[in-house]
Amino acid sequence: MVVLSPQALQRMPYYLQYLKSLSACGTAVIAAPAVAEAMRLNEVQVRKDFAAVSPSKGKPKTGFVVTELIANMEGILGYHNTKDAVLVGAGSLGKALLSYRGFQSYGLRILAAFDVDERIVGTQIENKPVFSVNKLGELCERLRVQIGIIAVPDREAQRVCDALVQSGIRAVWNFAPVHLTAPKDIFIKNENMAASLAVLSNYLEAGAAGVTEESKP
Amino acid sequence: MVVLSPQALQRMPYYLQYLKSLSACGTAVIAAPAVAEAMRLNEVQVRKDFAAVSPSKGKPKTGFVVTELIANMEGILGYHNTKDAVLVGAGSLGKALLSYRGFQSYGLRILAAFDVDERIVGTQIENKPVFSVNKLGELCERLRVQIGIIAVPDREAQRVCDALVQSGIRAVWNFAPVHLTAPKDIFIKNENMAASLAVLSNYLEAGAAGVTEESKP
DNA sequence: TAGATTGTTAATCGATTAACAATC
DNA sequence: TAGATTGTTAATCGATTAACAATC
Numbered sequence: 315m316v317v318l319s320p321q322a323l324q325r326m327p328y329y330l331q332y333l334k335s336l337s338a339c340g341t342a343v344i345a346a347p348a349v350a351e352a353m354r355l356n357e358v359q360v361r362k363d364f365a366a367v368s369p370s371k372g373k374p375k376t377g378f379v380v381t382e383l384i385a386n387m388e389g390i391l392g393y394h395n396t397k398d399a400v401l402v403g404a405g406s407l408g409k410a411l412l413s414y415r416g417f418q419s420y421g422l423r424i425l426a427a428f429d430v431d432e433r434i435v436g437t438q439i440e441n442k443p444v445f446s447v448n449k450l451g452e453l454c455e456r457l458r459v460q461i462g463i464i465a466v467p468d469r470e471a472q473r474v475c476d477a478l479v480q481s482g483i484r485a486v487w488n489f490a491p492v493h494l495t496a497p498k499d500i501f502i503k504n505e506n507m508a509a510s511l512a513v514l515s516n517y518l519e520a521g522a523a524g525v526t527e528e529s530k531p
Numbered sequence: 532m533v534v535l536s537p538q539a540l541q542r543m544p545y546y547l548q549y550l551k552s553l554s555a556c557g558t559a560v561i562a563a564p565a566v567a568e569a570m571r572l573n574e575v576q577v578r579k580d581f582a583a584v585s586p587s588k589g590k591p592k593t594g595f596v597v598t599e600l601i602a603n604m605e606g607i608l609g610y611h612n613t614k615d616a617v618l619v620g621a622g623s624l625g626k627a628l629l630s631y632r633g634f635q636s637y638g639l640r641i642l643a644a645f646d647v648d649e650r651i652v653g654t655q656i657e658n659k660p661v662f663s664v665n666k667l668g669e670l671c672e673r674l675r676v677q678i679g680i681i682a683v684p685d686r687e688a689q690r691v692c693d694a695l696v697q698s699g700i701r702a703v704w705n706f707a708p709v710h711l712t713a714p715k716d717i718f719i720k721n722e723n724m725a726a727s728l729a730v731l732s733n734y735l736e737a738g739a740a741g742v743t744e745e746s747k748p
Numbered sequence: 749t750a751g752a753t754t755g756t757t758a759a760t761c762g763a764t765t766a767a768c769a770a771t772c
Numbered sequence: 773t774a775g776a777t778t779g780t781t782a783a784t785c786g787a788t789t790a791a792c793a794a795t796c
Contacts, residue, residue: 319763320730327708327725331685345777353710358765365779374771374778392732410627420728460735468548485731491544493570501734503727508544510722511637513537514702515609517718518677536787562753575789582755591754591795 318390322363326387327420328353329363333387337380345377393421398459399487402474403466404429404444407489411465413440424463426453447477454481463487464494475502535607539580543604544637545570546580550604554597562594610638615676616704619691620683621646621661624706628682630657641680643670664694671698681705692719 318326332353336344346361353360364378365371367386372378388394396418401408404427412427428447429435435446445453453459462478464471464486471490478486485501488494491508535543549570553561563578570577581595582588584603589595605611613635618625621644628634629644645664646652652663662670670676679695681688681703688707695703702718705711708725 318733321763323729323733324723324726326729327723328710331708332710335686347777354712355710356765358767359763361778362764362780372778375776376772377777390733390736391729392736397732397735406630406632410631413623414627414724415623416724417728420725421732422728461731469552485735487727487731491548493545493549493572495571501731503731505724505727506541506544507631507633507722508637509541510704510720511634511639512540512543512608514678514704514718514720515614515638516535516540516607518614518702519607519609538787564753573789576787578754579756579788589754592752593796594753 318363318366322366323391325355325363326367326391329360330384330387330391333380333384337384341380343377344380344383346372348377391420393419396421396423397461398457399424399461399463400450400454400459400478400483401427401442401463401465402429402447402450402478403427403464403470404431404434404439405465405467408465409439411463411489412442422461425457425459447474450477451481454478454483458482460484461487463489465489468492535580535583539583540608542572542576542580543584543608546577547601547604547608550597550601554601558597560594561597561600563589565594608637610636613638613640614678615674616641616678616680617667617671617676617695618644618659618680618682619646619664619667619695620644620681620687621648621651621656622682622684625682626656628680628706629659639678642674642676664691667694668698671695671700675699677701679703681707681711683707685709 329349332349333344346364347357350357350360364383367390368378368383369386370382399422401411401424404412408427412424417424424442427439427442427444428450429444430447434444437444460483462483464474466474468490471488471492472494475486475488475494475496479496479500483500485503486494486496488502488504491506494502496502546566549566550561563581564574567574567577581600584607585595585600586603587599616639618628618641621629625644625646629641634641641659644656644659644661645667646661647664651661654661677700679700681691683691685707688705688709689711692703692705692711692713696713696717700717702720703711703713705719705721708723711719713719
């Protein structure tokens with residue numbers, strides 16, 4: 315069992331999806347090269363990733379036990395023990411996140427939302443209560459919430475982050491396209507749709523402008 | 532003007548956010564080291580990123596013109612000319628994406644959604660029509676849509692991807708945690724919340740288990 | 749001019765990929 | 773045994789960071 319790089323960690327959900335589909339088809343054992351082939355990844359990379367999550371080693375000539383791989387990966391990703399989170403900012407994006415049901419299978423449960431808008435404070439979105447941001451600290455501390463999700467406008471993001479840190483949160487999932495400053499022991503994961511779109515748009519732009527390797531002077 | 536690495540491209544929205552806030556405060560010129568300091572990035576990295584997007588060079592001792600930087604970055608990211616997209620899968624996640632208003636400022640417009648569920652086909656979500664997936668090809672070809680957003684369950688993702696490719700789409704934004712196979716000239720950008728959560732969860736799990744640098748044997 | 753900041757070339761770092769001996 | 777697959781050590785690759793001369 316080795317420490318996994320962030321890149322390796324982010325490959326885990328893809329492996330999981332594929333391994334589960336294999337398992338559903340009744341495949342009990344799988345070799346790394348077969349997975350690499352199917353997922354179009356490098357063979358050595360898959361081997362290393364599998365080795366990194368497997369306390370019991372793979373068997374030469376046969377491979378890895380699918381159910382063990384799944385269990386090990388889910389364990390590392392913490393899918394088994396549910397982690398509570400609060401969401402700050404119940405606007406367009408916040409609502410979207412509240413209404414997304416997929417999170418629960420990843421072990422994430424959003425307990426409540428917080429907002430400044432008096433018109434929605436006191437209401438429910440997808441059965442999740444919306445509280446005033448004033449209540450943020452109290453609730454987080456009382457329920458020992460570990461994860462804070464930031465879905466507020468850019469300019470509020472840092473302030474909300476500070477409040478979350480103050481409330482004892484240990485990790486922040488930040489959907490605002492803003493760099494956040496926080497103490498070193500607070501883990502910040504930026505989720506930036508704009509950044510993703512940037513790569514995508516750039517590809518289309520470059521293509522449209524005819525910028526290719528050949529067209530360079 | 533240099534080719535930007537994907538990493539550099541993904542930093543652009545963060546720069547943009549910061550530069551716009553500067554511009555709003557009336558700052559006309561800014562030096563790379565100052566930006567690096569504020570955003571906690573490496574000074575050289577900022578300098579290189581700025582140089583890469585600036586046809587006119589920065590001036591030693593003063594820096595870069597803020598408005599030019601903004602315009603150049605927005606140009607590279609294609610924020611100025613709106614790109615049309617279709618969304619396939621109007622379930623929990625799909626609805627969330629349809630209702631997110633932030634996309635338009637990034638030059639992305641979702642024209643319509645497609646789904647197999649007869650109960651929602653013909654309805655509207657956030658003023659966007661929901662069509663039957665059978666109509667996918669026709670509409671994409673007619674309107675020359677370039678971007679397809681996949682928000683269907685895992686097992687449907689590849690089939691939908693194939694249909695999109697067939698319909699002349701050039702880039703796919705894939706929200707299913709599945710590896711997609713497509714021709715080389717089709718650009719695929721995976722957006723995986725599970726992958727992001729993986730990094731976040733792993734941090735919390737590791738912390739909970741007391742796995743630190745010090746606790747290693 | 750003096751000094752801060754730029755652009756660029758070289759060094760470092762981490763992740764990916766290749767090579768190969770060990771193993772079932 | 774023969775051969776496929778594993779685990780591991782070495783080479784490659786790309787991005788980040790450091791060093792430094794050029795410039796306003």
